[in-house]
Amino acid sequence: MDSATRITLLTKAARRGTFNTSSGSPAAEGRTASSTRRLPRRTNLQPRARQGRQRPRTPRPPAAASTPRRNSLTEEDGCQEFNARSRFLYYLFSLGTELGNELFYILFFPFCIWNLDAWLGRRLIIIWVWVMYLGQCTKDVIRWPRPASPPVVKLEVFYNSEYSMPSTHAMSGTAIPLALLLLSYGRWQYPLMFGLILAFCWCSLVCCSRIYMGMHSILDVIAGFLYAILILIVFHPVVDLIDDFNLTYKYAPLIIISLHLALGIFSFTLDTWSTSRGDTAQILGCGAGVACGSHVNYMMGVKLDPPLDTLPLSLSSLTVTVFGKAILRLLIGVIILLLTKIAMKKATIPLACKIFRIPHDDVRKARQRMEVELPYRYITYGMVGFSLMSIVPCVFHFIGLS
Secondary structure: OOHHHHHHHHHHHHHHOOOOOOOOOHHHHHHHHHHHHHHHHHHHHHHHHHHHHHOOOOOOOOOEEEOOOEOOOOOOOOOOOEEEOOHHHHHHHHHHHHOOOHHHHHHHHHHHHHHHOHHHHHHHHHHHHHHHHHHHHHHHHHOOOOOOOOOOOOOOEOOOOOOOOOOHHHHHHHHHHHHHHHHHEOOEOOOHHHHHHHHHHHHHHHHHHHHHOOOOOHHHHHHHHHHHHHHHHHHHHHHHHHHHHHHHOOOHHHHHHHHHHHHHHHOOOOOOOOHHHHHHHHHHHHHHHHHHHHHHHHHHOOOOOOOHHHOOEOOOOOOHHHHHHHHHHHHHHHHHHHHHHHHHHHHHHHHHHHHOOOOOOOHHHHHOOHHHHHHHHHHHHHHHHHHHHHHHHHHHHHHOOO
């Protein structure tokens, strides 16, 4: 390497802060050139690392981001997307909403009848049927619209086609826990304060969930709460008479079926289609099926009620075996109910379309016709209620789970 080239390299190294006072041997020249090549890389890495630390982090996605669950029978073009900032509140009030939906009913009432107290379960269903029926009818008389969206963000639109006043979720969320407290206290051994706290939390959760979900105003919820209490005041004193009539009167099934069917047919003069009519027929059918199943059990001598000498009942005898049998009964029984529902749905919709000469190419459109909707709902859920009260307990007895 000539002297001019060496002077140029040493000058560049000095400017970069890598000047080395080594001798001019080839080894020293190699180290100097190597240092000249490596050190700038180390220098360049440091700013990148600092830039990486200073780079703003990408915001984490919201706790819940989705579209509301909608009813497949409605003709809504789309659903408003939403982001829930509080995961806890969103799932808490979603749970509160489910306490007034079909999934809860198909788990709660069977569990109560099969595992706890059939006497209590029958009376709860009687009160529930009348509360829901009167609430749905009142909605279609008042015809108060749902809260406008916007400004309200609706996190659930499954029942958006129905009217708003009063809130039937608030009515069921008030009537069921209060009726459970009134009917069970004294028959079951538990602290009164526990029952009051449970009823308060249950009722508050359901009522507040309807406001959080954007489906009702505060006035709707308060009206539903007070309306449910009024119905309880009227029907609680006579619920024993109604249950005794369902069990013992010879022609009770004929009267029950005729009454519930008439209530479903003559109660509605809808200006536009909504899920209200079908849901009401579904509730009436379930109540009629349970009542008829209770009558059949009584006539056949099938006793589901606990013996009188075991009263008051207590949960202190709960063991692993008892709990396991209860879960197994619930699992097998609910599967039977769901199979019954599917089979009856497959049979009744085409049959009703054929009888009333309604095209069934579009099942959704066909189910919105009263001639199809009422028979389908009434017969299907009537059989579900009858299976709940009569067929499933017979299956339990046959396989040794009674």
